[in-house]
Amino acid sequence: xxxxxxxxxxxxxxxxxxxxxxxxxxxxxxxxxxxxxxxxxxxxxxxxxxxxxxxxxxxxxxxxxxxxxxxxxxxxxxxxxxxxxxxxxxxxxxxxxxxxxxxxxxxxxxxxxxxxxxxxxxxxxxxxxxxxxxxxxxxxxxxxxxxxxxxxxxxxxxxxxxxxxxxxxxxxxxxxxxxxxxxxxxxxxxxxxxxxxxxxxxxxxxxxxxxxxxxxxxxxxxxxxxxxxxxxxxxxxxxxxxxxxxxxxxxxxxxxxxxxxxxxxxxxxxxxxxxxxxxxxxxxxxxxxxxx
Numbered sequence: 324x325x326x327x328x329x330x331x332x333x334x335x336x337x338x339x340x341x342x343x344x345x346x347x348x349x350x351x352x353x354x355x356x357x358x359x360x361x362x363x364x365x366x367x368x369x370x371x372x373x374x375x376x377x378x379x380x381x382x383x384x385x386x387x388x389x390x391x392x393x394x395x396x397x398x399x400x401x402x403x404x405x406x407x408x409x410x411x412x413x414x415x416x417x418x419x420x421x422x423x424x425x426x427x428x429x430x431x432x433x434x435x436x437x438x439x440x441x442x443x444x445x446x447x448x449x450x451x452x453x454x455x456x457x458x459x460x461x462x463x464x465x466x467x468x469x470x471x472x473x474x475x476x477x478x479x480x481x482x483x484x485x486x487x488x489x490x491x492x493x494x495x496x497x498x499x500x501x502x503x504x505x506x507x508x509x510x511x512x513x514x515x516x517x518x519x520x521x522x523x524x525x526x527x528x529x530x531x532x533x534x535x536x537x538x539x540x541x542x543x544x545x546x547x548x549x550x551x552x553x554x555x556x557x558x559x560x561x562x563x564x565x566x567x568x569x570x571x572x573x574x575x576x577x578x579x580x581x582x583x584x585x586x587x588x589x590x591x592x593x594x595x596x597x598x599x600x601x602x603x604x605x606x607x608x609x610x611x612x613x614x615x
């Protein structure tokens with residue numbers, strides 16, 4: 324079943340955490356909002372409890388096997404996007420259509436309240452999700468990039484990324500790495516997501532490249548998230564540990580974002596004509612702060 328037809332949580336592990344008390348305790352501080360504006364990111368935001376982490380890990384384990392049910396609903400599915408068996412990077416888009424937990428995570432109050440605040444208190448609409456898995460000892464890299472370089476088929480740029488660890492992440496297992504304040508740079512060309520960490524060098528000035536000599540490693544506990552600006556340059560290095568490094572990424576935009584292309588925006592999704600609002604079944608409204 325294609326779960327995109329359901330626009331509310333399904334599983335009790337997630338539905339029970341969308342009540343009034345969960346909303347009351349959600350939200351970012353004024354200092355966190357200032358930090359996001361200054362640096363282009365914030366991190367260490369609690370999103371998932373242990374039951375939810377366990378549910379998502381189990382579902383990810385299921386979909387790592389290429390013959391799983393529901394595989395026809397993925398927007399993209401790469402068992403190894405790097406193409407190199409010595410540096411494996413599992414990467415898939417569209418998990419919310421395939422498994423209930425991957426679907427329900429979209430409606431967690433701590434995610435939605437923070438997302439709306441970071442989008443200047445605008446209503447939050449879903450763009451797409453991503454799953455990443457770096458297997459033990461030979462997990463590949465995610466090369467330096469800006470998210471919006473892959474999203475220019477939508478406008479205006481009022482997007483936001485929430486990166487949630489399903490494992491404790493650190494520099495040894497390939498945690499997220501940021502270049503602080505790079506969200507103030509112009510849009511850079513996309514240079515590929517898997518393979519060479521240094522492929523971005525060819526599109527940078529010498530001054531910009533100097534910033535990559537001291538990136539900020541974002542170490543998170545399982546269930547914690549980092550939020551970042553669509554122009555913030557980020558990536559992650561290899562997993563050198565004996566355990567997998569798994570993550571789910573939730574990408575959203577402010578309500579009112581439009582298509583800027585007459586081509587299909589995501590594989591398997593009906594096209595939205597250029598200039599038309601992004602909405603409907605595949606781009607549901609997740610949260611409106613004015614709705615109460």
